[in-house]
Amino acid sequence: MKLGLQVPVFTFPQGQEHLGDTFGLIAERAEQVGLYSFWVMDHFFQIAVFGPPEQEMLEGWSALAFAAGRTKQIKLGTMVTGITYRHPGLLVKTATTLDVLSKGRAYFGVGAAWNEEEHQGLGVPFPPLKERFERLEETLQIAHQMWAGDETPFEGKHYQLQRPLNSPQSVQKSHPPxxxxxxxxxxxxRLVAKYGDACNFTLRLGADVVAHKLNVLREHCATEGRPYEAIEKTTIDSFALTRDGRNGTVSPAQAIEKFAALAEMGIDHALFSLQNIADSEPFEVLNNIVPVVDKIPVAGR
Known part of the structure; x- marks a missing residue:
């Protein structure tokens, strides 16, 4: 089973003047302990589940590029880019650039977008939900076309690209996941089954709901003629990790048990954020957890 770290909060005890140093150190530590992937949210304002909108929020793709320069092996992704934030042709170009410069380490994390407050605040159009999903599907079509090297014009309902050229092409073939x-x-x-390589479920839904969602995905894969096993199943969670589980935090044994339960459900890749991420302790603990979790088999694999 694979493990990945998400950084959703950039309000560190060290202060904003040290934000880059702290964030870079976190990326380095994530790689040093053997985590498979490193993620940031792609938002412009902080979201309510983590803090008020005024808290520091880094732009996602720039932050990943910075992290790429501080690391050598760990995969890098947005969790996830709202489709309304960038024109799809430019978004594919951005993701390709990260993949090329990081030597093939980019994930292409996208979604239909939901945070109306940041759209209104920065003057970004926020279409109705139906249109956002139409735009998401067209973006996925454009991404596949550009990564296939197909430069023929794209004529969609919302996007028209006269020459979807993408040079240089991504290092990962046929494209970043x-x-x-x-x-x-x-x-x-349905979009995951038709166009995607990975899905993501928040564990706030509860284990039974996640299991149900996996069954729904399996049905969509059958309809689309896509092997269910071809989709990487990921989850996202948040907790504080300590060596002894003090004050309601998660201990190493509890963390391993948590990840083992997800693997038994068929989750390939468990992502999490650390509420004590600015401390060295959780990374010292992860140094012992990651080798154990790496050996846990995923059901159905």
Missing amino acids: ILIGGAGEKKTL
């Missing part, structure tokens, strides 16, 4: 965020059963999971 496409992770589609969200758990909607009629639209999102």
